[in-house]
Amino acid sequence: MSAPENRRAPAPHPGLGFLPPALLECAQAVTLAAGEVLFRAGDRPERLYFVLDGELILVRVTRGGREVVLQRARSGFLAEASVESRRYHCDGVARRTSCACALPMGAFRKALAADAAFRAAWQKHLTGEIRRLRAQSERLALNSAAERIVHFIESEGEGGAIELRQSVKSWALDLGLTHEALYRALARLERGGEITRNGARVTLASRPRATSR
């Protein structure tokens, strides 16, 4: 486990806006080297991690030596469930050089117990995550690149259009596609007039043609 770099003012992040000031006060910014282990299965959760940059994963190594990834966090909280449980059930590892905000678990739980507004905000965060994840699961169950793109724009965007906040390459990861497949599918959809692209903005045509895959 790496030593915390600084004791105050971790990089502010919109996803952390709902934390009470007292809790942000004791947040620590940590930088992790690629491959660094944050915790092991069986450990008692001592911090709740919020990924600012890089990639932290929740992984279980089976007796057979297989690796099963339970979560890849590229932005957002690593393991919300650790707030509720006394022990981790899997390992936390930095897959690349990463930067995270670590919230002491004791303080987090205390704030949750004492602060009704924070509790409500946390509950809202949790239900929002569920909604997002459900949509993502439905999306990943679609088996053509074009359908996933349309589903993404419709469920994550606003009024049939979306402003991409990431590279096409990392969008491909979210869609469960290789970047090549995504580039090709985008080009095909654009040629077919089903979407239009304008920089980072992708807009769905309101009158779809016969879906030419």
Add this chain to the structure above:
Amino acid sequence: MSAPENRRAPAPHPGLGFLPPALLECAQAVTLAAGEVLFRAGDRPERLYFVLDGELILVRVTRGGREVVLQRARSGFLAEASVESRRYHCDGVARRTSCACALPMGAFRKALAADAAFRAAWQKHLTGEIRRLRAQSERLALNSAAERIVHFIESEGEGGAIELRQSVKSWALDLGLTHEALYRALARLERGGEITRNGARVTLASRPRATSR
């Protein structure tokens, strides 16, 4: 919207065990015909649905006339997020003849506000769902049937084995595969000695061979 069939004692379900008795008291068992609409986008959430049997979906129909499914609930709550929001953002539809337990939203919110134990249990349910959904998303991002099977057993099972509570066919839906692909992959894994099947119990071999896909 169909009229509630009976005013008390909806079929008890383990997934509802954490509800306070007072709330269960006002639960209504409802049966829905295939295609029946529970609510429309823009409606004010009046009930929280828990699917007992059948399939309820959360769906958004785009201006272009496409259907985007945000959630398919075949067991469990339909739209937890409706507890937090004043309006639905998509439609709720029964995809087949279904049976659900409807909890009046007002009573649910009141119970959440008044009952700290229930609040804690609800929070625990929410974080558990997040954990499950994150694992499912990772699983669906794997692109071979064999990998998804192994991931499922490892993440949903107990000690490298799982007792299937459903038919292989509906398991295939959970894995984002056709049932044919799942039957074949299971047969291949079994032939290769990577899993053993014993009725509804599927066990992972502890020493995996070179994954012969």
Add this chain to the structure above:
DNA sequence: GCAATGATATGATCACGATCATAGCTGGCA
């Protein structure tokens, strides 16, 4: 200015899941 790096593409090939078809088996029911 130039090398190095990473994102943006696109081409060719191949593996594997989807699809359609077929068949055995089972349980429920009249």
Add this chain to the structure above:
DNA sequence: TGCCAGCTATGATCGTGATCATATCATTGC
């Protein structure tokens, strides 16, 4: 007893995403 519906299972074919390769462009650093 016979029929039907649904699950289990496997075969053949096809489409498409993965993979490997290559090229261009933009950005960063020296």
